[in-house]
Amino acid sequence: MNRVWIADSAIVTGLGNSTGQNWARLMVGESAIQPITHFESLASGFNLASSIPDLWEKAYQSRTVELIRRVLGQLHEVPKETFIIWAGSKGDVEYIESSPGRHGMVLASDYRKWISGFLKIGGEGMEVNAACASSTVAVALGMEMISCGQCSSVLVCAADLVSRFVQTGFSALKALTAQACRPFDQNRDGLALGEGAVALLLVNDNTASTYGYPKKVAITGSGISNDANHITGPSRDGAGLAHAIQGAIRMSGLSPANVSAFCAHGTGTRYNDSMEMAAATKVFGDRLLPVFSIKGAIGHTLGAAGGIEIALCARAIEEKTVPPTSGLVEPELFAGGRVMARSQIFSGNTLLTSNSGFGGVNAALVLEI
Amino acid sequence: MTAYIVGGGWLSAAGFGYLHDGSKPQFPPGKALLPSVQDVFQIPPSRIGRFDPFTRMGCFAAAMAIKDAGMEVPLAADKAGMVVSTQYECMETDSIYYQTTLESGGLYSSPNLFSYTLPNIVTGETAIAFKLTGPTFTLGESEDHGLGYAALDIALLMLQSDQADVMIAGWVDHPFKPLAQHRGEPTASGSVAVILAKNTDEQQADRTLHYDAKHGITRCNKPIISIIELFG
Numbered sequence: 001m002n003r004v005w006i007a008d009s010a011i012v013t014g015l016g017n018s019t020g021q022n023w024a025r026l027m028v029g030e031s032a033i034q035p036i037t038h039f040e041s042l043a044s045g046f047n048l049a050s051s052i053p054d055l056w057e058k059a060y061q062s063r064t065v066e067l068i069r070r071v072l073g074q075l076h077e078v079p080k081e082t083f084i085i086w087a088g089s090k091g092d093v094e095y096i097e098s099s100p101g102r103h104g105m106v107l108a109s110d111y112r113k114w115i116s117g118f119l120k121i122g123g124e125g126m127e128v129n130a131a132c133a134s135s136t137v138a139v140a141l142g143m144e145m146i147s148c149g150q151c152s153s154v155l156v157c158a159a160d161l162v163s164r165f166v167q168t169g170f171s172a173l174k175a176l177t178a179q180a181c182r183p184f185d186q187n188r189d190g191l192a193l194g195e196g197a198v199a200l201l202l203v204n205d206n207t208a209s210t211y212g213y214p215k216k217v218a219i220t221g222s223g224i225s226n227d228a229n230h231i232t233g234p235s236r237d238g239a240g241l242a243h244a245i246q247g248a249i250r251m252s253g254l255s256p257a258n259v260s261a262f263c264a265h266g267t268g269t270r271y272n273d274s275m276e277m278a279a280a281t282k283v284f285g286d287r288l289l290p291v292f293s294i295k296g297a298i299g300h301t302l303g304a305a306g307g308i309e310i311a312l313c314a315r316a317i318e319e320k321t322v323p324p325t326s327g328l329v330e331p332e333l334f335a336g337g338r339v340m341a342r343s344q345i346f347s348g349n350t351l352l353t354s355n356s357g358f359g360g361v362n363a364a365l366v367l368e369i
Numbered sequence: 370m371t372a373y374i375v376g377g378g379w380l381s382a383a384g385f386g387y388l389h390d391g392s393k394p395q396f397p398p399g400k401a402l403l404p405s406v407q408d409v410f411q412i413p414p415s416r417i418g419r420f421d422p423f424t425r426m427g428c429f430a431a432a433m434a435i436k437d438a439g440m441e442v443p444l445a446a447d448k449a450g451m452v453v454s455t456q457y458e459c460m461e462t463d464s465i466y467y468q469t470t471l472e473s474g475g476l477y478s479s480p481n482l483f484s485y486t487l488p489n490i491v492t493g494e495t496a497i498a499f500k501l502t503g504p505t506f507t508l509g510e511s512e513d514h515g516l517g518y519a520a521l522d523i524a525l526l527m528l529q530s531d532q533a534d535v536m537i538a539g540w541v542d543h544p545f546k547p548l549a550q551h552r553g554e555p556t557a558s559g560s561v562a563v564i565l566a567k568n569t570d571e572q573q574a575d576r577t578l579h580y581d582a583k584h585g586i587t588r589c590n591k592p593i594i595s596i597i598e599l600f601g
Contacts (some may be wrong), residue, residue, distance in 0.1 A: 041474070042474050111454070127508060129487065148526070172481075226504070
């Protein structure tokens with residue numbers, strides 16, 4: 001099996017226009033979550049999100065495309081034979097919200113083709129939708145395609161906007177916070193949306209050598225599961241997520257004791273965060289490994305969330321440090337000693353990251369340095 | 370890697386059929402005809418009355434494939450998952466949902482409709498109905514291959530990488546008419562699904578797929594480029 005390296009990555013979020021900016025601001029506990037100004041306030045009172053201010057200062061034909069352009073522009077050389085996977089979760093939202101007659105970039109395949117044209121590389125690729133685990137699943141598929149020799153290089157790209165469409169939906173489901181997003185806090189009351197984009201280039205060993213990409217962080221395991229329980233609520237016992245995590249650890253040839261730290265989905269909703277701690281306890285017992293969430297800082301970036309977190313995890317594993325969990329004041333019972341409002345240093349070479357989404361899907365990846 | 374096709378079902382405006390009845394799926398323009406719930410589901414999903422058309426068609430095709438395979442429900446004993454490909458996703462539902470948000474500052478937005486504004490929900494509802502605890506997600510339909518190839522390809526990848534022992538691979542589409550008409554594309558609604566298993570008691574050459582990185586998907590040494598080819 002081929003080893004799969006994270007050769008290059010780029011992110012844009014409300015917290016910054018590069019991985020470096022995001023990392024620096026995460027490490028000092030900053031949050032980009034503020035009142036939304038680019039559409040009219042909702043009567044429900046749920047009007048917080050992490051937006052990218054200059055994305056809304058002028059007109060764009062497609063803001064999703066503009067976000068993609070911003071991350072692709074940061075990448076170094078992308079091999080011509082790269083297989084492209086698009087993993088944005090609601091690419092059609094600008095079309096649906098617009099006045100009748102507007103067309104252009106609508107279908108998921110339109111974004112993948114645009115990326116291919118922008119990078120002037122071959123058109124092969126696919127689109128993946130696994131709700132808020134979309135880019136995590138896309139990376140898992142990319143990893144497996146490289147690992148089995150189907151591809152030598154895969155580019156996973158995702159972008160999602162803070163839109164009225166999604167804000168009203170999560171408001172209707174009573175999943176949003178009106179105060180502050182506090183992942184794993186005793187008093188958390190909901191998530192805040194965020195907008196962002198990610199591009200992750202995965203390559204095999206030969207391609208890394210040929211193009212001179214760093215061979216620092218590898219993806220060595222993936223697990224994908226379904227709760228088979230509810231389409232908008234997680235399974236209370238965390239069994240589905242635990243199943244995905246155990247699968248990823250097993251594929252990497254490691255054991256739970258080898259996992260040094262865990263980047264959780266950590267949305268700030270009561271049910272998600274409880275479910276994740278239940279899953280962590282199933283897998284790790286009462287071990288107090290460092291756990292963190294970045295959604296109190298950049299909001300929930302939907303399909304792009306997993307990819308953005310993987311890019312930041314690659315930085316975390318190099319620095320042997322996980323960032324503070326912004327918004328945390330009093331950790332919930334099982335998060336105590338795991339999730340902290342300050343950064344945590346860890347020893348070891350393995351980091352776990354996971355995401356869960358509507359439709360009951362869970363996806364987990366193991367990163368090693 | 371070898372996988373066995375153990376069941377299949379399809380539905381469209383032309384009617385519906387099963388792998389084992391020898392019918393060849395056809396997808397003419399028009400609204401798909403569905404069999405009755407009682408004919409397809411041993412235990413109907415509790416939320417079936419809420420399903421949007423996209424979810425309903427995809428879940429029905431999966432249920433028909435499971436019935437055709439003679440599999441006992443639920444499937445949790447096997448590590449089973451589902452992947453479907455689609456072009457237009459659930460865009461009609463997106464549009465209908467958004468209309469509910471326009472009044473009174475979004476106060477009366479429909480939480481039920483919003484739940485169906487993600488194309489992977491079809492796999493989630495099917496997972497609940499049949500206790501699929503393996504990988505579930507949706508893919509874009511491949512334009513370089515035939516209908517459902519993308520899902521077939523990735524379902525086999527999931528079996529090969531031990532993410533699952535059984536995969537439902539399918540295609541479902543319910544074109545959003547204003548966009549399909551603008552793009553000059555046909556507006557055929559329908560779905561098709563096959564059950565792929567790593568093991569089966571009845572191994573037949575014409576129901577056996579081979580999958581590897583070099584040759585892709587083959588059956589009897591011939592390349593497979595669509596799910597439709599597996600029927601008839």
